[in-house]
Amino acid sequence: MERTLTMDCEDAINYVEENVEVYDVLELSYHRIFTPGEVLSIDTDDRKGKKSFRVMIQVAGDLVSQSVEVDLEEVKDDLVEIKHIPKNGEEATIITIERCETEVE
Structure with missing residues (x-):
């Protein structure tokens, strides 16, 4: 069973920060x-004085097995969907991201 949520990019990042744990599938x-x-x-430390929220993911694949670090703050305007599958077997959550634009600096 999966639950589906719709939220803007800021709320989606907050969801990941509050609910996703190491060894969960994202x-x-x-x-x-x-x-x-x-x-x-x-990792939620600031980077070069800017807000940062980095997630290191061991990419699942048959041919490629590598780790990738994604800074959700950097890609938040491009986020389309996030699926969270907790390691403890709880219900999966699919988040559809509404368009979220930040101010250009």
Whole structure:
């Protein structure tokens, strides 16, 4: 069973920050990229004075087995969908992202 939510990019990042834990499965769709895999680490430290929310994912695949770090703050305007599958077997959550534009600096 899966539950489906719709929210803007800020709320989606907040959801990930509050609900996703190491070893959960996270599937990120942003821009034209699909990144499915197991969460290895979550880092919320500021980077160069800017807000940052980085997730390290062990990409699931038959041919490729690598880790990728995605800064959700950097790609938030391109986020399309996030699927969260908790490691403890709880219900999966699919988040559809509404368009979210930030001010250009």
